[in-house]
Amino acid sequence: MIIDWTEKYRPKTIKEIVGNERAVEHFKRWIKDFGGGRVKKASILYGPPGVGKTSCVYALAGEEEHKYDVIELNASDQRTYKVIKRMAGSTSKTSSLEGKKKIILLDEADNLHGNADRGGAKAIGEIIMGTRHPVVLVANNLSKIPIGIRNRCKKIKFEQIKKSFTSKVLMDICERENITFDDDAIKRISDKNRDLRAAINDLQAISIGKTHIGVEDVSVYGRDVFFGMNNRRDRSHFLNAIFRNDDPKPLLKMVINLDETPEDLIQWINENLFKAYWGNDLILALDCLSRADLYMGRVYSNQNYGLWRYAVDLMTTGVQLPKNKRYEDIDYSSPSRWNILGRAKKSKKIGNEVCYKVSKRYNISMKKAKMDALPYIKRLCMDKHTLVGIKKELNLKEEELVLISGIKSEIINNILKEEIKHDENVKKKVIEDKSGKARQKSVFDFSS
Numbered sequence: 117m118i119i120d121w122t123e124k125y126r127p128k129t130i131k132e133i134v135g136n137e138r139a140v141e142h143f144k145r146w147i148k149d150f151g152g153g154r155v156k157k158a159s160i161l162y163g164p165p166g167v168g169k170t171s172c173v174y175a176l177a178g179e180e181e182h183k184y185d186v187i188e189l190n191a192s193d194q195r196t197y198k199v200i201k202r203m204a205g206s207t208s209k210t211s212s213l214e215g216k217k218k219i220i221l222l223d224e225a226d227n228l229h230g231n232a233d234r235g236g237a238k239a240i241g242e243i244i245m246g247t248r249h250p251v252v253l254v255a256n257n258l259s260k261i262p263i264g265i266r267n268r269c270k271k272i273k274f275e276q277i278k279k280s281f282t283s284k285v286l287m288d289i290c291e292r293e294n295i296t297f298d299d300d301a302i303k304r305i306s307d308k309n310r311d312l313r314a315a316i317n318d319l320q321a322i323s324i325g326k327t328h329i330g331v332e333d334v335s336v337y338g339r340d341v342f343f344g345m346n347n348r349r350d351r352s353h354f355l356n357a358i359f360r361n362d363d364p365k366p367l368l369k370m371v372i373n374l375d376e377t378p379e380d381l382i383q384w385i386n387e388n389l390f391k392a393y394w395g396n397d398l399i400l401a402l403d404c405l406s407r408a409d410l411y412m413g414r415v416y417s418n419q420n421y422g423l424w425r426y427a428v429d430l431m432t433t434g435v436q437l438p439k440n441k442r443y444e445d446i447d448y449s450s451p452s453r454w455n456i457l458g459r460a461k462k463s464k465k466i467g468n469e470v471c472y473k474v475s476k477r478y479n480i481s482m483k484k485a486k487m488d489a490l491p492y493i494k495r496l497c498m499d500k501h502t503l504v505g506i507k508k509e510l511n512l513k514e515e516e517l518v519l520i521s522g523i524k525s526e527i528i529n530n531i532l533k534e535e536i537k538h539d540e541n542v543k544k545k546v547i548e549d550k551s552g553k554a555r556q557k558s559v560f561d562f563s564s
Contacts, residue, residue, distance in 0.1 A: 121289060121317070121319070122317060125292075126171050126174070126175075127168070127172075127174075130144065130179065133172055133175060134168070134277065135278055135281040136168055136172075139161070139172075142272045143161065143172055143176065144176060146159050147176060147219075155270060156270045157245070157247050158252070158253065158265075159251075159269055159270040159271070160252075160253045160261065160271050160272065161173070161254050161255075161272050161274060162255045162258040162271065162274065163273055163275060164275075164276050164310065164311055165256055165311050165313065165314075166277075167276060167277050168274065169254045170223055172274075183217070184217050184219045185216050188221040189220075189221070189222050189223070217249065219249065220249055220252070222240065222251070222253045223254045224254065224255070225261055225265075226258070226260035237262045237265060244265070244269070245268070258271065277311070279303075279306045282315050283302050283303060283306045286302050286305060286316070295323055295326065295328065295329060297328065297330075301329045301334050302329075304331065304334045305322070308334075322334060354370055354371075355384065355385075355388055357436075358392075364432075364433040364436060367432055367433060368432065368433065378408075378412055378431070381431060382405065382409065384451060385405065385435060386405060387449055387452060387453075389401055389405065391446050393438055401434075401435045404430045404431065404434030404435050404437070405431055408426075408430035408431035411423045411426045411430065412427045466516055468482075470519065470520055471485040471486045471490070472485075473510045473512065473516075474490065474493070474510060477510055490520055493506060494520055494521060494522060497523065503521060503523075503528070503531060504531065504532070514532070
């Protein structure tokens, strides 16, 4: 039986964790201060995959001076309100039979999906509020954790591990496995991987049946490096593999290495599908895409993340099947839905900032500012002099003024420019008057 090296060489103590000393120290201090009630009852360890976030929790829990039991709830488990309360709710308020302390660990916490988790986020919030033990959430993307949970947690960021640290760990594993190596081979594995876990997995795959690892072994294995759909090169490679190629093997390998969620991938494919296919081919591709969407819906409704595999196969190799493709270059676009959601999110944020300024200035609630004050302010903004006065009184930015007044940005910009010009003329006249350069009136000015 082959033992996974990432588990075999998982750090046993805090000192064995490489590359994130500052984050580890913050986590140790938070655990130490937890008993005194001086810190928040939960923390979020967030950062790229494979940088030691989960390992940090287990390493600290296993040290003699701490000795915690780790109660883990993973994203692959069902995470409804009832399940979370049953598995972690009572645990958070009781001690173990041996009197040992506990750490409640929620791994992949950024895979909570709001209503799709059927109250999972609410259950976690309640556990954090009533817990007697430290609650630790682990996530790659902090922004995907509901804001209500984020506000109750101490946030600890883990950075990308430097390549030199990755190389050192790989060399240490080779020595412990009695495998000799070329320094350049280890350097290539480190260079080709963004995270330590992936580098160890590659090292293990390359070294099967070998007692020496050379540069040629790494070249033959050749794991590609992908940075995600926001990277222009990776985006083109992935979409070209679907729309312009026939071989599914490199496409599926690309999906594994891209480290993108199925929700994001299906948006990219749907946005660019109509540029690549037409006629019956388009109908077949849309059928595969709709089936993939059905599987994703079942993932969230039933919390069965194993169905993701079928969704990904349908949206990639399924869409790849039609043969009458356009082989010329395609100008790929980012999902338009994201742009709409982004604008709506930005408008909401600006609106909240305006309501806060109004409530603070007039000593009223945010709700009253939104429901009563803003409609009145909007009517006042119809007069350009009043509009300028409101901007000054509330210290509003130009984009905030555009939102609450409903006036186009160009018009507001012209009004503000006129006001600035007027203010400059007034200041200039005042300076001239004070310096005695203003024209002295004669007796003839008062005649007629």
